[in-house]
Amino acid sequence: MTGKTHLIGGIIACQAADIFLFQNEGQIGYYAAGLIGALIPDICHTHSKIGRRLPVLSKIVSTLFGHRTFTHSLLFLLLINLLFLYFFPEQEGLRLGFLIGMISHYILDALTVRGIRLLYPATFRFRLARFRTGGVIESILLGVLVLTICFLYIGFQ
Numbered sequence: 001m002t003g004k005t006h007l008i009g010g011i012i013a014c015q016a017a018d019i020f021l022f023q024n025e026g027q028i029g030y031y032a033a034g035l036i037g038a039l040i041p042d043i044c045h046t047h048s049k050i051g052r053r054l055p056v057l058s059k060i061v062s063t064l065f066g067h068r069t070f071t072h073s074l075l076f077l078l079l080i081n082l083l084f085l086y087f088f089p090e091q092e093g094l095r096l097g098f099l100i101g102m103i104s105h106y107i108l109d110a111l112t113v114r115g116i117r118l119l120y121p122a123t124f125r126f127r128l129a130r131f132r133t134g135g136v137i138e139s140i141l142l143g144v145l146v147l148t149i150c151f152l153y154i155g156f157q
């Protein structure tokens with residue numbers, strides 16, 4: 001999926017979790033972390049939104065792991081969780097927002113033809129559908145996601 005879809009997906013995932021799991025306690029930092037978490041898995045792609053902003057790191061990750069492998073896996077999710085717990089133990093909101101954003105990224109990429117290597121280093125590719133990145137279906141999905149954000153905002157404020 002494109003960066004735009006991942007950003008919208010990250011917002012809606014954080015919004016839904018905030019409403020249904022956290023009783024609307026999400027602060028601005030929670031949502032900001034969710035947006036970054038929604039983009040960070042694509043650090044493995046040098047032309048992605050996050051890859052263009054961190055070109056050296058993106059090139060290193062891309063060279064070491066390739067696209068949609070380690071950074072789209074449960075292993076990476078666990079590693080990020082442990083890093084947050086170790087370095088920012090008091091920042092529960094940031095950690096949860098970041099992880100929720102990452103999970104939304106995984107789900108959206110699992111809808112594409114390429115899928116993700118969720119169980120990396122195993123080579124199995126996890127897919128929920130076979131949509132083409134940047135295709136018509138993604139545009140429709142993006143519209144549905146935006147409408148869902150509006151619905152959640154109006155319906156649960």
Ligand SMILES: [Zn+2]
Nearest residue numbers: 041042072109
């Ligand atoms: Zn991705």
